[in-house]
Amino acid sequence: MIVENIINSLLNFIPEIILSIMAMVVLLFGIFKTTKHYIFATTLLSVFLALLVSIKYFPQDNLYLFNYSIVKNELTEFFKYICYIIFILQIMISRKYLEERKLFSGEFYSLLIFAFLGCLIIISSNNLIILFLGIELSSLSLYSLIALNRNSIFSSEAAIKYFVLSIIASAIILFGFSYLYGITNSIIISDIVAYPNKFQVSNLYLFSYVLIFIGVAFKFAVAPFHLWLPDVYEGAPIPITNFISSIPKIAFFVFAYRFLDKNDIFQNENFYNLILILGVFSIFIGNIFALAQRKILRMLAYSSIANSGFIFIALYTAKDFNFSVSAFYVIVYSFTIVSSLSIITFLSSKKFDLVYIDDLKGLSSNAGFISLLLMVTMLSSAGIPLTVGFYAKYLVLDALISSGLVYVAVITVLMTVVGLYYYLRIIWFMFFEQGSNSLINLGGRFHILTLSIIPILLFIIFLLPNTFFKYVFNILA
Amino acid sequence: MDILTILFYLVTSVIIISSMSLIIVNNTVHAALLLVLIFFNSAILWLMLKAEFLSIVLVLVYVGAVLVLFLFVIMLLDLPIKEKVNQKLYLLFSLIISLIMFIELYMVIFYHDFSQVSEISHSSEFNNTYEIGLLLFTKHLFSFEITALILLVAIIAAIAINMTNKQRALKQDPARQIEETKQSRLRIIKDKDL
Numbered sequence: 001m002i003v004e005n006i007i008n009s010l011l012n013f014i015p016e017i018i019l020s021i022m023a024m025v026v027l028l029f030g031i032f033k034t035t036k037h038y039i040f041a042t043t044l045l046s047v048f049l050a051l052l053v054s055i056k057y058f059p060q061d062n063l064y065l066f067n068y069s070i071v072k073n074e075l076t077e078f079f080k081y082i083c084y085i086i087f088i089l090q091i092m093i094s095r096k097y098l099e100e101r102k103l104f105s106g107e108f109y110s111l112l113i114f115a116f117l118g119c120l121i122i123i124s125s126n127n128l129i130i131l132f133l134g135i136e137l138s139s140l141s142l143y144s145l146i147a148l149n150r151n152s153i154f155s156s157e158a159a160i161k162y163f164v165l166s167i168i169a170s171a172i173i174l175f176g177f178s179y180l181y182g183i184t185n186s187i188i189i190s191d192i193v194a195y196p197n198k199f200q201v202s203n204l205y206l207f208s209y210v211l212i213f214i215g216v217a218f219k220f221a222v223a224p225f226h227l228w229l230p231d232v233y234e235g236a237p238i239p240i241t242n243f244i245s246s247i248p249k250i251a252f253f254v255f256a257y258r259f260l261d262k263n264d265i266f267q268n269e270n271f272y273n274l275i276l277i278l279g280v281f282s283i284f285i286g287n288i289f290a291l292a293q294r295k296i297l298r299m300l301a302y303s304s305i306a307n308s309g310f311i312f313i314a315l316y317t318a319k320d321f322n323f324s325v326s327a328f329y330v331i332v333y334s335f336t337i338v339s340s341l342s343i344i345t346f347l348s349s350k351k352f353d354l355v356y357i358d359d360l361k362g363l364s365s366n367a368g369f370i371s372l373l374l375m376v377t378m379l380s381s382a383g384i385p386l387t388v389g390f391y392a393k394y395l396v397l398d399a400l401i402s403s404g405l406v407y408v409a410v411i412t413v414l415m416t417v418v419g420l421y422y423y424l425r426i427i428w429f430m431f432f433e434q435g436s437n438s439l440i441n442l443g444g445r446f447h448i449l450t451l452s453i454i455p456i457l458l459f460i461i462f463l464l465p466n467t468f469f470k471y472v473f474n475i476l477a
Numbered sequence: 478m479d480i481l482t483i484l485f486y487l488v489t490s491v492i493i494i495s496s497m498s499l500i501i502v503n504n505t506v507h508a509a510l511l512l513v514l515i516f517f518n519s520a521i522l523w524l525m526l527k528a529e530f531l532s533i534v535l536v537l538v539y540v541g542a543v544l545v546l547f548l549f550v551i552m553l554l555d556l557p558i559k560e561k562v563n564q565k566l567y568l569l570f571s572l573i574i575s576l577i578m579f580i581e582l583y584m585v586i587f588y589h590d591f592s593q594v595s596e597i598s599h600s601s602e603f604n605n606t607y608e609i610g611l612l613l614f615t616k617h618l619f620s621f622e623i624t625a626l627i628l629l630v631a632i633i634a635a636i637a638i639n640m641t642n643k644q645r646a647l648k649q650d651p652a653r654q655i656e657e658t659k660q661s662r663l664r665i666i667k668d669k670d671l
Contacts, residue, residue: 020626065619066618067617108637111630114626117626129620133620137626137630141634144635147638148637148638202588203589204585
């Protein structure tokens with residue numbers, strides 16, 4: 001019986017096992033000169049293989065593995081597939097950038113796979129211990145990935161900042177977990193979530209939830225907890241920035257979903273107001289500060305703070321409806337930011353980092369297609385029609401108005417209009433300003449093909465929204 | 478008040494005072510030694526909860542291994558003791574925030590109904606170590622494995638960060654070692670030069 005259980009669990013856990021073993025293989029490949037050429041191919045193949053295997057072992061309904069440590073169902077698998085797709089795109093674009101900066105090594109890709117594995121564990125964890133270990137696995141790999149570039153001062157600063165602040169966030173989450181265990185006497189998340197339905201919600205339960213969501217807000221970089229994000233975006237190697245901006249956010253969205261879904265605490269006035277205030281404040285801070293930025297990565301960092309605010313507002317609307325709006329927003333936002341950061345990675349060449357927005361001046365005269373792709377991405381971040389970003393913002397506002405919070409919706413729209421300025425400025429610089437930067441990298445047909453995947457998807461889903469919408473809405477209904 | 482309660486308050490107050498002074502103290506060696514004090518007192522807390530294995534592990538691993546390593550690092554780095562910087566503003570802010578936090582926590586915990594929570598009671602025969610071992614390799618096997626991965630990541634990261642920069646890494650180069658000759662290393666000097 002026990003043996004059967006373990007074998008069944010292992011079989012269904014093969015994708016993650018493949019990833020963890022291949023991370024070690026990649027590490028070993030990095031040591032020898034003859035195998036060093038295969039690092040990139042091995043990483044890419046192993047992630048592909050894991051994706052294929054996880055499609056093969058798609059669970060029919062809730063599947064609990066390893067004595068209720070891990071849960072697999074339609075929802076977790078859906079978010080995992082999205083993470084896989086984003087991760088594959090990021091790896092494909094990362095190689096040239098890393099090789100030119102002498103960061104291309106076995107350790108780098110090995111740690112990257114471990115960070116990814118941690119995010120997958122967060123998504124499918126079913127108890128508090130596994131959840132915390134997943135958070136630690138992913139963030140520990142990320143600290144070291146940022147610090148790996150020893151030649152840059154910015155990198156060290158970013159690593160120290162991220163390390164210290166992120167550890168405080170983890171400690172706050174853990175503090176909340178300890179009280180939850182004390183109250184409910186269980187570490188299984190579904191028991192903890194079901195607790196307020198059986199007993200009266202006590203202040204201690206509320207307090208531990210507030211602590212946990214402060215931690216989540218920190219990982220999302222929502223406004224009062226956002227100070228680390230611009231420095232990390234600027235200091236980290238751009239492929240790592242690309243990773244931090246997307247996959248952990250999807251993972252932490254699933255984390256938030258698990259703790260809030262079908263939970264009576266969400267009807268508590270103090271708690272939902274906290275989420276709403278964090279969201280609105282974050283939209284305000286993000287959009288205002290992004291106006292003043294001259295560096296493109298810092299601007300994207302502040303824009304991602306504003307977007308995190310949108311995600312929190314979308315989470316707030318889940319109190320009356322369901323989580324499909326926020327899930328849709330998270331997915332669209334991650335694809336958009338991955339696209340823009342990938343294009344920046346591509347444009348940086350050996351002797352030149354694309355740092356200032358001014359460097360984009362007159363890009364369209366040299367590279368019309370790339371600037372078109374960047375334009376579609378920027379329009380999608382701004383939420384302008386003909387891109388799917390419009391639907392994402394529209395659905396959030398629609399849900400807000402249906403909840404009766406018209407004034408919040410008005411503030412949000414006004415701040416989005418402010419945000420339009422810095423998105424459109426990039427487009428203006430690319431198409432209407434004179435001047436050309438000879439250092440910008442434009443070569444590589446294969447890379448351009450990879451880069452064009454997401455903008456084309458953003459455009460196609462705008463035209464044919466139904467199938468994708470229905471799928472997301474069915475899963476989270 | 479029975480003796481256990483008095484002991485509890487004694488131990489916790491020592492923990493709180495020493496962790497506060499840990500932050501304020503300027504000398505790093507003193508800070509490390511205060512951390513030793515905190516760990517010893519936490520070990521006593523574990524003992525009072527009848528978790529003797531955890532308390533011994535805390536002393537052995539943290540005090541015995543980690544903190545000794547800490548002290549070695551402090552010794553090797555030879556950090557200068559900083560003179561007192563003006564921390565009054567920080568101190569004021571942190572005091573206000575921690576006071577608010579303390580009042581909140583006190584109110585929240587004091588008014589909570591803990592009657593749902595069952596008290597742990599074991600006979601003196603109860604083998605703590607055995608139970609932890611059993612749980613670790615059956616029920617929580619998966620967490621155990623993930624912890625192993627985290628330790629692996631820590632090792633990879635520590636080595637990778639220190640080996641990337643070739644100039645600063647203290648690493649042997651066998652080729653250069655073999656190439657060295659007596660002439661390149663030794664210099665004969667006469668007494669007159671001194």
